[in-house]
Each structure stands twice: as C-alpha cells, then as structure tokens.
Amino acid sequence: MGLRERKKQATRRALQEAAARLTLERGLEHVTVEEIAAEADVSTRTFFNYFATKEEAVVGDVPTAPDEETRRTFVEGGPSGVFVDDLITVLTDTLLSSDDLAAHRAAMRARKRLMEHEPQLVPGMLSRFHNLELELGRAIAERTDAPDGDERPHLVAATAMAVMRHTLKCLNFREGEGAADVRAVLRDAFRHIGRAYAPSDD
Known part of the structure; x- marks a missing residue:
C-alpha cells in the first residue's frame, strides 16, 4: 500500500473515531459534521470526501x-x-x-x-x-x-x-x-x- 493510500485510510479512521467519540459524549442529535471534522483536524469538505452523512461516519467501516x-x-x-x-x-x-x-x-x-x-x-x-x-x-x-x-x-x-x-x-x-x-x-x-x-x- 502506497503512502497516499495509507494517509487516506488514516484520515478515514480519524473521522470515524471522532464521530464515535463525540456521539458517545453528546448523543447523535447534538453532534454536527463540522464538529466531527474539527475533532479529526480536517475540513468539512474533506469529511464529505469520505462520508455522505454523520450517521455513516459513526457506523464506520x-x-x-x-x-x-x-x-x-x-x-x-x-x-x-x-x-x-x-x-x-x-x-x-x-x-x-x-x-x-x-x-x-x-x-x-x-x-x-x-x-x-x-x-x-x-x-x-x-x-x-x-x-x-x-x-x-x-x-x-x-x-x-x-x-x-x-x-x-x-x-x-x-x-x-x-x-x-x-x-x-x-x-x-x-x-x-x-x-x-x-x-x-x-x-x-x-x-x-x-x-x-x-x-x-x-
């Protein structure tokens, strides 16, 4: 696996972990895509490159x-x-x-x-x-x-x-x-x- 693919996997994993962590802390209704992206230290646009919804990110892979x-x-x-x-x-x-x-x-x-x-x-x-x-x-x-x-x-x-x-x-x-x-x-x-x-x- 090349460096680019490893970076993509790391970003996807970071978003999933952030989504799960915030949802467990606050409840799904009180978590936004913007907050998940910020927690993973990426832009909202980057979030949507990986997931269509916050629910999809929370469920994971x-x-x-x-x-x-x-x-x-x-x-x-x-x-x-x-x-x-x-x-x-x-x-x-x-x-x-x-x-x-x-x-x-x-x-x-x-x-x-x-x-x-x-x-x-x-x-x-x-x-x-x-x-x-x-x-x-x-x-x-x-x-x-x-x-x-x-x-x-x-x-x-x-x-x-x-x-x-x-x-x-x-x-x-x-x-x-x-x-x-x-x-x-x-x-x-x-x-x-x-x-x-x-x-x-x-």
Missing part, C-alpha cells in the same frame, strides 16, 4: 467488503486452495484491517455502546452486513462456478455471515491476541456447524 485483490484470489481458488480456510481469510479481512487487535477491541466496544445508545444506527449496521452477504454470495458463486439460480452460494454466504456475527460477540480481543486467534474462532465455529448439520449415521 466494519464490516466491509473484501478488497479487489482478496476477492480475486478467493474466486480463483486461493490463497490455500481449501474452501473453508479461504473463506475464513475473506471473513478475517472484513473484520480486521491489521493485526492490531487492541485498536479493534476499542472500536468494537465503542460500536456496541453506540448501537445501544443510538438504536437508529442499527439499520445502517444491518445494511452493511446484508451488502457484505450479497457480495460474498457472488464471490462464492464465481469460485464454485454455480449456475444461474443456484441458491447454494447464497446459503453458504448467509451461514458465513451468521458465523461472523457470532464471532464478533465471542471475541474477547485480549492483549496479545492476533489475527490467527480470530481465524481459530471462525474455524471452530464452522466445524461446529458442520457437525450439527452432518447426516445422521442412523
């Missing part, structure tokens, strides 16, 4: 669709060639932008508090999960060369999203945890689902 490189690698059968492991990689990329789980722990806790105190934000968060599920279903369909009208890729995507939501609830984000720990939780969850729905020997 989790979960997000995988970037084009991650998606292409998955569709082409990678990175490992094992479907579940590759799906876990895609899901991890939607949860974590880096291995800095300390930052993610703080962001997750803040987001949970925001949803509790500002329930009007919940539909926006649910919409992000829905959009990610649709994108994931399309990627799975491409990877498996599913015919038009085949609902199986979308069923797998819906199950994967349920696993991800469960993971978000279960992760403790303790000190010292890393992306490998997140992948382990996801892998265990898929294993449990497989056992629960496996054909009976009877």
